[in-house]
Amino acid sequence: MVEPELATMQRWMQGAILGRAAPLDVDAVVVGAAQDQGGLTAAQRLGLYARGYRARLMECLTAEFPCLLALAGEQVFQLFAAGYIAARPSTDPSLYGLGAGFADYLEATRPAGDDGPAALSALPAELARLDRARAEVQRAAGVERLGGPVLAADLLLTPGARLRRPDSVRLLTLGFDPGPLLAAVDRGGPIDPPPPCPTPVAVARSRWRVAVHALPVWRYAWLEALGEEGADVHVAAARAAQASGRETGAVIADLALWLPTAAGLGLVTI
Numbered sequence: 001m002v003e004p005e006l007a008t009m010q011r012w013m014q015g016a017i018l019g020r021a022a023p024l025d026v027d028a029v030v031v032g033a034a035q036d037q038g039g040l041t042a043a044q045r046l047g048l049y050a051r052g053y054r055a056r057l058m059e060c061l062t063a064e065f066p067c068l069l070a071l072a073g074e075q076v077f078q079l080f081a082a083g084y085i086a087a088r089p090s091t092d093p094s095l096y097g098l099g100a101g102f103a104d105y106l107e108a109t110r111p112a113g114d115d116g117p118a119a120l121s122a123l124p125a126e127l128a129r130l131d132r133a134r135a136e137v138q139r140a141a142g143v144e145r146l147g148g149p150v151l152a153a154d155l156l157l158t159p160g161a162r163l164r165r166p167d168s169v170r171l172l173t174l175g176f177d178p179g180p181l182l183a184a185v186d187r188g189g190p191i192d193p194p195p196p197c198p199t200p201v202a203v204a205r206s207r208w209r210v211a212v213h214a215l216p217v218w219r220y221a222w223l224e225a226l227g228e229e230g231a232d233v234h235v236a237a238a239r240a241a242q243a244s245g246r247e248t249g250a251v252i253a254d255l256a257l258w259l260p261t262a263a264g265l266g267l268v269t270i
Contacts, residue, residue, distance in 0.1 A: 014089055017050035057085050057098060064099045065131040067181065068124060070191045080106060080124065096139065103128035123193055126174055133170035133203040134210050142168035142205045143269050155233070155259065163268050164230030165223055168205040173198065173220075178212050206266030213265060218244035218251050219258065223267060 040048065061081045062069060069077045084105045090098045107125035143166050155161050165171075176194035178201060184191045200220035202213045215223075221243035225236035234248075237255060241248040262268045 016046055017053045054082075054085065057090070057095075058082070060095050060098050061085075061102065064135050065102065065128055067131050067185050067191075068127040070185045070189070071123060071127055071193065073190060083109070096135075099128075099132055099135070103132055120193060122175055126176070129172060130174065130178060130201075130203070130212070133172055134212070137168050137170055137203050137205050137210050140166075140168040140205070142166055142208075143266050144206075144208060161233050162230045163226055163233050163236075163270060165226050165228050166204075166266060166269050167228060169223070169267055170203040171200070171220060171224055172203065173200050175199075177214060179214060182212060202267055204266040206264065211265070213267070216244070218246055218254070219262075222251070222255065223262075226268065 058078060058081050061084070062077070065077075068080070072080065081102075084102055088101055088105060092098065092100075103125045106128055110119075110121045110125070155163075175196055175198055177197045177199045178194075181191055181194050200215045200217060202215055202220070202223060204211060204213065218240045222236050222240035225231055225239040226233075233255070234252065237251045238248045240246075241251045244251070259268070
């Protein structure tokens, strides 16, 4: 038998460990021992590796998605995770990349005809999105080492002043208030489905701690308008006023009070 090329073998190996059809001859690719010699056959060795590989991926997803795990329970969560691993095999050399598409997968596989934002079937994807945002913020470049000046309210009086959202901020619009749910997850044990309550939130890190902040519409819109590249604070305030139905002057006045707090929470920087 002609020995397969490395790329062909790698694709076969990935398919084999994920339980897909393996057209290659296992005994020709994997070294094994005859059963009468007391060792593992090629098929047994491959099966052992496949079970260990999938178990490791499941462990990673379990660690990264604690809110989804608490809501779904271990058995249902494993069904979600197993389906995701099989449908979207990891192509990232880092295990950190494994969960990047989990929320999108859960959204795409929701029951047909049950796609309303307040439907119970929307919760798994939303919780996965929240969990993933927390993981991303934990790893992102934050504000802890920037050493910049403390943002004062009088910055709003400076013409052309610009601010930006740090990379360690993620903005989400959830269909529920995450506060009670996160507190219940921290206590351990299962949680009840939260009642519908559209809530804009910012996931941010400050002093190396990740927190989830529920925001009024105008604050969310202002942070969204700033972007990671930065924007004029007054232009962003005008966009926030339009999004929230408020006067621009009222938004700027409220910003003057909130800006130091926002900087302290790691939501904004120069």
